[in-house]
Amino acid sequence: MYMSETVVKIEDISKQYRLGVIGTGTISHDLNRWWHLVRGKKDPYSQIGDINEQSQQSTAKYVWALKNISFNVKQGDIVGIIGKNGAGKSTLLKILSRVTAPTTGTIKAKGRIASLLEVGTGFHPELTGRENIYMNGSIMGMTKSEITARLDEIIDFAGVEKYIDTPIKRYSSGMVVRLGFAVAAHLEPEILIVDEVLAVGDAEFQRKAIGKMQDVSSREGRTILFVSHNMTAVKNLCNTGIILSNGSLAYSGEINDIVDTYLAEETTKGIINNEWKYADAPGLEKIKVKSAYVRYRGDKLTTKTPFDIVTEFWCEEDGFPVNVSMHLYDENNICVFNISTPKKILEKGLYRVEFHIPANLMNDGMYYVNNMFVTDSQCYFNHQKAHSFEILEDRNVSGWHGKWRGVIRPTFIENEYNLIDNIGCS
Numbered sequence: 001m002y003m004s005e006t007v008v009k010i011e012d013i014s015k016q017y018r019l020g021v022i023g024t025g026t027i028s029h030d031l032n033r034w035w036h037l038v039r040g041k042k043d044p045y046s047q048i049g050d051i052n053e054q055s056q057q058s059t060a061k062y063v064w065a066l067k068n069i070s071f072n073v074k075q076g077d078i079v080g081i082i083g084k085n086g087a088g089k090s091t092l093l094k095i096l097s098r099v100t101a102p103t104t105g106t107i108k109a110k111g112r113i114a115s116l117l118e119v120g121t122g123f124h125p126e127l128t129g130r131e132n133i134y135m136n137g138s139i140m141g142m143t144k145s146e147i148t149a150r151l152d153e154i155i156d157f158a159g160v161e162k163y164i165d166t167p168i169k170r171y172s173s174g175m176v177v178r179l180g181f182a183v184a185a186h187l188e189p190e191i192l193i194v195d196e197v198l199a200v201g202d203a204e205f206q207r208k209a210i211g212k213m214q215d216v217s218s219r220e221g222r223t224i225l226f227v228s229h230n231m232t233a234v235k236n237l238c239n240t241g242i243i244l245s246n247g248s249l250a251y252s253g254e255i256n257d258i259v260d261t262y263l264a265e266e267t268t269k270g271i272i273n274n275e276w277k278y279a280d281a282p283g284l285e286k287i288k289v290k291s292a293y294v295r296y297r298g299d300k301l302t303t304k305t306p307f308d309i310v311t312e313f314w315c316e317e318d319g320f321p322v323n324v325s326m327h328l329y330d331e332n333n334i335c336v337f338n339i340s341t342p343k344k345i346l347e348k349g350l351y352r353v354e355f356h357i358p359a360n361l362m363n364d365g366m367y368y369v370n371n372m373f374v375t376d377s378q379c380y381f382n383h384q385k386a387h388s389f390e391i392l393e394d395r396n397v398s399g400w401h402g403k404w405r406g407v408i409r410p411t412f413i414e415n416e417y418n419l420i421d422n423i424g425c426s
Helices: 027-038 089-096 129-139 144-158 173-186 196-200 203-218 231-237 255-266
Strands: 006-018 062-074 078-082 104-109 113-116 191-194 223-227 240-245 248-254 271-275 287-296 307-315 320-330 335-340 344-346 349-357 365-375 378-391
Touching: 006 089, 006 223, 062 089, 062 104, 062 223, 062 240, 062 248, 078 089, 078 203, 078 231, 078 255, 089 104, 089 113, 089 223, 113 173, 129 144, 129 173, 144 173, 173 191, 173 203, 191 203, 203 223, 203 231, 231 255, 240 255, 248 255, 271 378, 287 365, 287 378, 307 320, 307 365, 320 349
Parallel strands: 078 223, 078 240, 113 191, 191 223
Antiparallel strands: 006 062, 006 104, 240 248, 271 287, 287 307, 307 349, 320 335, 320 344, 320 365, 365 378
16 A cells, blocks of 8 residues: 555765764865866765775775665665664664765655664753653654644653653663654654664563554554664564665665575575684684684574584693683673583694584574683683674564563473363363
């Protein structure tokens, strides 16, 4: 019903930044840009600059945060925008929200746009929650009576009724996110832009927020652009998607295909890997890390997949006593568990340590690994955030969009119902 009209048209959008400089650069650069503009010529600095590859040392003064992005969004679409950190997702949303202007290209949008890009977006810290609701609604072009008609629903959804007349600066980050989303979702923008901020909210609010986004899209035909690293939420919520890579549009299409493509790009033959050359290897004089990775069978790492957490390292001294302690952390920086090898006297050479994690133990979500090399009960080298990986959901439960509660989610033997008494039954 709503999938026919194009409401957002993005044509050849690029965004360039000058490295190490706040603003556009020098006065001479600005004058040079102006002189080319009045003569009808291209920006002289738009032809230079490195791609947005954060792992490489830049040799140019400019970098392209986005480069030649073009796609259309139809009314009622929920578009998932995914990619690695630094791929350009937030920059794209800021351009769509008119927080910043593109260096080149044009954007055409039909209807009001509401955006929730970061905690506290659009809120004045000295104003109360109630006053901020009215201020945001006015900015979106709504009358006071229109905002008042939706006020109770906004406050109830956000769950901040007790604090609604308290200045926003007294709110926790989670309260600000809940109120910000409630305002954006209930003041009826035709286009809603949501960044990763929902990760700040608790599990119950995340389920409410995702359910609300589905509702306003399917019933009211509103369009949503959604950025998240939670692939389960992206799959359950979105119907189309795009992948950004180093500031460029890598893929676009149906959301299941997009997520599968993205995960396939992140995993090669069942290995999620960080590897270093000897000259650049993290470590100290006696221990240097060659690689740290996750290994598993198949093309996806899910809650039902057994896997190994592996580290390879060089020992540079004969007779060096060491044990390796692996600390696994979830996305909330909670240590899930710690596994350690026995102490061993090592000869000089290259070693591999493997920690096996059984199937049906881990919860879905993002994880990272710290490897601690211990000698004589003292930490010799702590390899912090040696690598990170994501475990995907492997359930098909309609209407569930969040993760199970708990740090882990082991599968136990199924319990059975045993009748112990039928007294009182007719």
